[in-house]
Amino acid sequence: MARTSLSGFPEWLPEGRIIEQYVLDHIRQVFELHGFSGIETRAVETLEQLEAKGETSKEVYVLDRLQAMKDAEAGRHSSKERKMGLHFDLTVPFARYVIENANELDFPFKRYQIQKVWRGERPQEGRFREFTQADIDVVGNGDLPFHFEVDLPLVMAEALATLPIPTVHVLVNNRKVVQGVCESLGVTDVEAALRGLDKLDKIGPEGVTAELACSNINGEQAEKLLKMAQIRSNDPDEIRSRIAGLGCEGELLAEGLNQLCALLEEAHRRMPGAVIADLKIARGLDYYTGSVYESVIEGHEDLGSICSGGRYDSLAKDGKRTYPGVGLSIGVSRLVSRMISAPMVQATRKVPAAVVVAVIDETDRARSEDIAMQLRSRGISTDVAPSAAKFGKQIKFADKRGIPFVWFPGMEGEADTVKDIRSGEQIEADASTWTPSAQDLKPRVISVGA
């Protein structure tokens, strides 16, 4: 990470940015392969929009024009403007965008959105005040078939499985299963049950039982809820039989189980091992209405979920229509931060250039520029030495940056040569034909051991 004077606002050195850019390009490519359209929304929303969901006020950064503030302090009347704040996720802005442009969009509308978001939270490891999210959502006009609840987590599983990082597991649950179990057990305060179960990893079963008791969930109910929460499997039959073992039943539960099992079966068919049902996932279940997703990197569970989401029956709503949606969001900054710090990966060099053209003498710079122009015209990123220093210094310029090749314009009618400064091999070369290996053409991001 680069040195920075504000905590919670990460910045990368150029080599770190190569890794982040690689991740962003990769994710985007997978999203586009699956037919998602890219959009961007403005960074700001009105405060009403941001607060509509409730419970988020402490996170929002509110904007004020400096001049307006100064006018107000000086007692001058400033023009009344609507209060705006920076978006804290990409879902609220997307819902607003869908409503505003409903007549122009084609539904079901599949979009991806890769942007920064801001939260005024206290910074801590893996939590930033400014960070990049990469979201996919599909939103329907009126209805949205269940199969999208299968498709979308698999797009994310593919995007994550093809990065040079350890195995990622997408964990799924279904609100209808949990709510169905609660109903069957006679637990009426589902939200309290969810809040309690969400703390299972932190405070253990006894802690959860105590917590649930405060919400009038008795010991027998708590025991069964805990049994449910301990179900983690990618085997539909096992899940069905363990739920049956709780003695629970009901229409909603049956519907939820059918969805959860259908998701597991189809996921297993398309990407064996990628998706696992984990019935203790409760975070998000209080606002999602069907499937819910989290994702963890094997061996990096401490990082928490790097990709989460779920199904909303009402992502957005205007006077006439309701727009159901399903979507997931990758926490790109959290992921990249760990990829760099672990380290899981490294960049093969710090700059895009594959070649530095040496400059023999400042009066001869034009010749070096012409060589660079020829190489660039064939897609080879090329730099020209900043000064006609001694060749040793020009080679050092390349070496410091990890640039593999130095090009020497031929002197007195001799042919040009190009030197691979790693091996020391120097060969005659023609700028209109010479090409570095695909390996060396661009900086690559490679895995570094365990």
Place this chain on the structure above:
Amino acid sequence: MARTSLSGFPEWLPEGRIIEQYVLDHIRQVFELHGFSGIETRAVETLEQLEAKGETSKEVYVLDRLQAMKDAEAGRHSSKERKMGLHFDLTVPFARYVIENANELDFPFKRYQIQKVWRGERPQEGRFREFTQADIDVVGNGDLPFHFEVDLPLVMAEALATLPIPTVHVLVNNRKVVQGVCESLGVTDVEAALRGLDKLDKIGPEGVTAELACSNINGEQAEKLLKMAQIRSNDPDEIRSRIAGLGCEGELLAEGLNQLCALLEEAHRRMPGAVIADLKIARGLDYYTGSVYESVIEGHEDLGSICSGGRYDSLAKDGKRTYPGVGLSIGVSRLVSRMISAPMVQATRKVPAAVVVAVIDETDRARSEDIAMQLRSRGISTDVAPSAAKFGKQIKFADKRGIPFVWFPGMEGEADTVKDIRSGEQIEADASTWTPSAQDLKPRVISVGA
């Protein structure tokens, strides 16, 4: 443009975003070909940083945490935090980044930076409150050779010349020429001269003369300044002789003229016609110290400059060192907004998908998914029909989005077929080998006449 409820904050519909993304990708590719490293800086800076340059206070959006505001209103003491604002350009943050990371960076450091910036100005056509800039800068540690003042505008000229837009002229001037002429004429208030000349297009020569008179620049001086300001040429000899015709001389003027002419000559050699000297360019000369650049699109001069910049002898400074720099910034949002509204270009379709795989029956969806998976594995963006509607409706799904191909899974052991819905031609096809033409593989951005 998408419909949006906040003026000055542009958003694009998916087809507009395809155009913007194309421009961003293209610009980045050119920057990387020339060896510039990508970085991003955080969106926020401390207020001291933002105000250090002075004169910008009315533009800055200041941030406050909503919770802190509520605490303050309720009389609760909130923790003291440093005041932060959104950056209004990418130069101030870059200068701060260079200082903070000077020990980690390799100088001369060539970086590009493509990010949103914010200005709380009153929105008007072509001026936004949130917009994207694409900057390149090179910054030296202690010194920075003049040749970068030639190289950088040519990188921008190349980036702009290879976009599907009318010819772009990069206009150049040099602070030393203008200051040298002022000195030779005995004009001491150079800033006043610059401010006056900057209004030439708006208020005409008489207006400028009157304005200059207020700053004690007499009629004879004003006449010569106006003669200088009317020099527009890419012929170094003509420029030299017209300056000589003013009867001006001096060391600074000679140095400035040599730089300006060297820039024109080398630019002409590398990219004939791209760069023109225009000595009325005054905006920016008050903070730049050498070359200064603006760029206009032929036939769209009303849009103003879409790419500006110049040379700073002191881009940044810390206790020990001074970092000179030269850089330019493309106003991407301004450019893209005109490309779309003129229109100069259009996207060949609204979505990335080249193919929609039809679904014969919901029970058979898995087969369509498998076909899509095969196509995607070979880099072909593919969508699957959202529902097993009548084929006519599935074709309409593709047609509305501009997707050229619909794939029909073969029924009862028959081969699959793929239909080009533009020509109606339908052929047998195998998902493991069929490939659309390069023309159809991805949405392209094409020029749309004058």
